[in-house]
Amino acid sequence: MCQLSFVLRQGYSQYDPDGRLFVGAVPQLMGTKLSGIIAGASEGAARFAWMEALSLAGELEALLNRFDPASEVSLLNAACGSGPRPVSPRLEELLAACEDYRSRTSGLFDITRDAASSLTVQDGTADLHGATLDFGGIGKGWFLRECRRILADRGIRDAFLCFGNSSILAMGSHPHGDCWKVSVIDPFTGDAVTERSLKDASLSVSGNRPGYEGHIIDPRTGAGLPGRRITVAMCPDPADAEALSTCAMLATGEELASITPRFEGADVKQYNY
Amino acid sequence: MTNNRNESIDMGLRNFIKTLGCMTGGTALLATTPWLTSCTPEKLEEAARERRARIGVIGTGSRGQYHIHNLLKIQIAEIVALCDIYQPNLDAAAKLVPGARLYKDHRKLLEDKDIDGVIIATPLGTHAALTIDSLEAGKHTFCEKAMALTMDQCKAVYDKYRDSDRVLFYCMQRMYDEKYVKAFQMIRTGLIGDIVGMRCHWFRNADWRREVPSPELERLINWRLYRENSAGLMTELGSHQLEVCTLVADKMPTRVAGFGDIVYWKDGREVYDTVSLTYQFGDGRNIVYESLISNKFNGMEEQILGKAGTVDLSKGVYYLEEDDLVFGVRQLLTQVRDGVFAAVPTAGPSWRPELRDKYVPHAILKQASGAATGQNMIGEQNDGSDIILEAFCQSCITGERARNVVEECYSATILCLMGNQAMDEKRVVSLPEEYIIPYMKF
């Protein structure tokens, strides 16, 4: 009995050899929960891929978790006014990617949440110039991008990973269909906002939830975004989808129309009500 | 020649055991539910090849006739005799089974040499005497719950059973209800972690009264309302629910306190229409029990509360405290397994721990089984009553007893009667030493 409650806390996984179906779930991962289905793979391939993905999530958490004072980002944030600080190659790469997203989204996707800030990232160092970093709007996308690589390396073609509801990686297709179909739910009413068919694609949804509004900060004003808007970004790349759904929360319709074509294969929609 | 019989072998019991076996690999399941070892498909086949069980029914009122309907569908059973002291009920049953020998005195039925097994579906006050008579007459016996009206009677029946070699069943149908059995098994393997408590209730909105053609029949027909024959809500409803609690806990509570009264149906009845009790195990865990029959809002539930989740046995569902699978993915999983391709409501703004999901019910059985509402006085369909009856018929042929059924009914009945005593005397009642049997664990 004790053993099982331990497993429950750590998440669980299960493989059905008849249906060649793997399901895994972790209740606490990067601040939310991860569930996934892997179809048509051997038990070994599915389990190894799942374990690898989880250990990768652990690494990302150690790097990016703002609520862990020992994470690299926390340490960097704590030293934000004291000039250039050495950063790990991994973080340097992620910071550079975020700077790229910032310019491609006309400044709307901003991990400093401050339009006036500027980061200097070079030669293994980063200077925050007084700003602080929050990777909440992109971490899940990176994780799913890595998952896609891990699963593909194991020869897995069909998988559906759902990270905290809002970020979905759909590889290949449903065992009984030619894609994976999901509907996006309005958290205020429970109604379906839209339905998407995903095949080798990612979906990211941003929006406020009842009791949790204003968490998306407009870098131009520093204010939290109130109200009921849901944005849905569908892209081949999970991290692109993540950046775009966040950016679409802040963009006007015209801004979004000019930003979207800068991302390959992107389809982004805003739903206001 | 035997083939014909084989083909028509009873599918209910056979499927029941088969699906349970498949779920967990047969023997493992049977080890945690030992009462099922008497009715494996192999034994059923063997019994069916031998002959049919010749059954007599004593008490052909509403429950008796319900059993007759089930018996008529059981291939290995043959109803040969009927007995009731009330002519209209005997006539009604005789219509269902033309050709059955009819008796007005149960002793005459028991003298009938061509009867293997006897089913007793009479008022509670008669259970002990009829059961003892039946065992003494050498009949395999199936008696309705509860075991008896008093603790002394329970002990007398138990002792008689212990000293006899006959089969004895009590209609503890939850022990043969697929969703319960599967749930027992899942709880044993740690589905909801350590069990920390139990809550059961049964609410109805009906007075329990039946129309009486002439006043002198009041106590015969409305026997449930009078203490000479009935122990009220506790034995009529509570016995089933307390029984599953002791089965799941694998332990017997040691004391009880509670209140009972006649709150609404002040019509001359003697048994409470409202009861509320707490049974305590030796380790401090409680069963909270409640029943009343003037409001049905809460229906019937048997909740097993675990550190990691909750099982509602009567509805056949469980809930986890930390539900790690996102709701939509769980739906997707079900779809993939069922070969369905459709959109699942997975996506939405990010889930965060502080916005935890509502408790999501998970089904104990893959296929929906009729979750009983507990509102039917005679019995529900597919609640295990037909299966336990079939298991009994099989035992009538093989002579093999079903383990634990008598002991479970004994324990549950003792708990019911302790509860009544606690309410009557308005004090905490402990399990009296003299009624402890070796089966009980504390």
Ligand SMILES: NC(=O)c1ccc[n+]([C@@H]2O[C@H](COP(=O)([O-])OP(=O)(O)OC[C@H]3O[C@@H](n4cnc5c(N)ncnc54)[C@H](O)[C@@H]3O)[C@@H](O)[C@H]2O)c1
């Ligand atoms: N397991 C269950 O879920 C369930 C459901 C309903 C009833 N029951 C039980 O079934 C039993 C019968 O209940 P019911 O609702 O059918 O009652 P009922 O009054 O409809 O039927 C009882 C019958 O027994 C007859 N009877 C009484 N004394 C007799 C005797 N000495 N010999 C022969 N016949 C006699 C009565 O005339 C009557 O016909 C009770 O013990 C009750 O608790 C169990």
